[in-house]
Amino acid sequence: MNPFSAQRDQTIAALGETALLRHIRSWLGSATPPPPFGMGDDVSVLPPETFAPARGRVLITVDGVSWGQHFDAGASPQQAGRKLVNRNLSDIAAMGGVPGPAVCALQAGPDLRLDWLEGFTRGMAEACLGAGVALAGGDLAGADSGSFSSFLTLTGTAERPVPRTGSQPGDWIGVTGPLGGSILGRHLDFAPRLREGQWLAGCTEVVAMMDLSDGLGKDLPTFLTEETCALLDPAKIPLSPACRELAGRTGKNELAHALNDGEDHKLLFTLRIADGDGRGEEALTAFQNAYRKAIGTECRMIGRIAATSQPHEAGRLLQKGTHKPLGGSGFEHFINQR
């Protein structure tokens, strides 16, 4: 759906800010808490128990969606609103966190359709309610005609926030689901992996974790150092049905899509399992069985972190055995405009 209209009576300019805020509050419904915790003051005041020390460390993240960058007329406004919330939830999931309250900044041209904004707001509210997120406040700002963007700042808590750093040679590399081809639709309708992230953070064997937003080829190197590389078994990288379908259309090979397509939002993690007594494989299988039992899906081990003294190998994805380079650059913001 096109978010903009040349007929002024269909747009937000017909209402002005004060009336628009009233509408937004009603569209959000129970996703925005009643005063004094909700919208309507200079800042939002959070309930005292929000960051109680027993809940662990406080997390904060910000991510946005923009017309023409993260969605287009092929997306419904509800999908765009859900995507905004789910992108942020995925970041909280990547730390093993439990989401907390959020605030939202919205920037729109005067020609934004009122019914489009209603759909966007209701989509956002739906995703917030589903994850127990209170939309505590925000900001409305004007912009040039034909432009819309919205940024959500999401808080959270985590007993053991799992960073991206700390992986060492020998650590296994795991993913929580199949990769590739998200552009065929999943990039709009993905589920943030909160339950998976919380379960993984509860396992002391899990060293590092992140969500796959820019593609395995660009994201996995953030786990690596100047002295490590990732040795992957391409046959073990799980491919989504959309990956196969997209490869059929583009003529590129499936692995290239699994490595380079962004917005998979599966979790990538490393796992440290002692090889002592030669029982490493057994412990790994036990971990995967426990994961399947808790989550109901498979987590796949796609390779291991390895030491390297070769500058051309450091920080890279290599094929296990041959050490042939794998993967491309993933998605580079500002260079590849999405």
Next chain:
Amino acid sequence: MNPFSAQRDQTIAALGETALLRHIRSWLGSATPPPPFGMGDDVSVLPPETFAPARGRVLITVDGVSWGQHFDAGASPQQAGRKLVNRNLSDIAAMGGVPGPAVCALQAGPDLRLDWLEGFTRGMAEACLGAGVALAGGDLAGADSGSFSSFLTLTGTAERPVPRTGSQPGDWIGVTGPLGGSILGRHLDFAPRLREGQWLAGCTEVVAMMDLSDGLGKDLPTFLTEETCALLDPAKIPLSPACRELAGRTGKNELAHALNDGEDHKLLFTLRIADGDGRGEEALTAFQNAYRKAIGTECRMIGRIAATSQPHEAGRLLQKGTHKPLGGSGFEHFINQR
């Protein structure tokens, strides 16, 4: 300064996201904390003492600046960066809060000049460091050429957050400084009134508080209900030198500018002082003396909240004595594009 360039080698597109993040981190310097608290992971993890219960309630607010809306080529990039931080600090001041960590979302076209972004980031860092704000993380996103906007989410704490609600007939209406004419420069270089806000929140007589961002004529009504109005003494509304200068240029009267110009960022508050024993005026003078002694400037009482049963008076600014309507609509986003 114009933020954009057609020469690619002067722009952020010449660097790409990864290198750009490295630059931003170095420009921020000590305004961004070292890992694990700073940039570089899926989310920012805040130091455990950030929201210690002894610090009071947790505050969160978001506000942005955009090219063409909040600043233009007449602003230096440093001014634009400082303005982003100071707008948010002013909101925390309006609650009587102490600022905490922040995250920043930045959205820019590929043609954004690298030296402009450096200036903007250094301006932001300077304002953060001045207020003790740690820039804990953020997000970089692409946008159409020729566009730049940035949203800062700022946290804080307050022992007694002062809301906008609760004013009653008889309450005095005060402002912390002179109004009007901010467009002549102060809108870029204003000081957030943190010390004033904290001092006022410490006085139990202060009932409601906000910062003047859209103009007295639009902001003061948010203190009013369907049963109250504000009776103002126009002669007591303090006029800034810029207000007089601007009125000289526009030909409008000074009071109209003091009532309708936005972005003053002075604090507006109501004060409940018992009139018992006819010593109300004495107590009011004592309050103003204590304010002068603590802050070093004057706070001015410009009128009082009054009860009204007249629907055309409710929620309005009226002249004391004559009940003649005062003030206009202030700044309406989406209708008056700034």
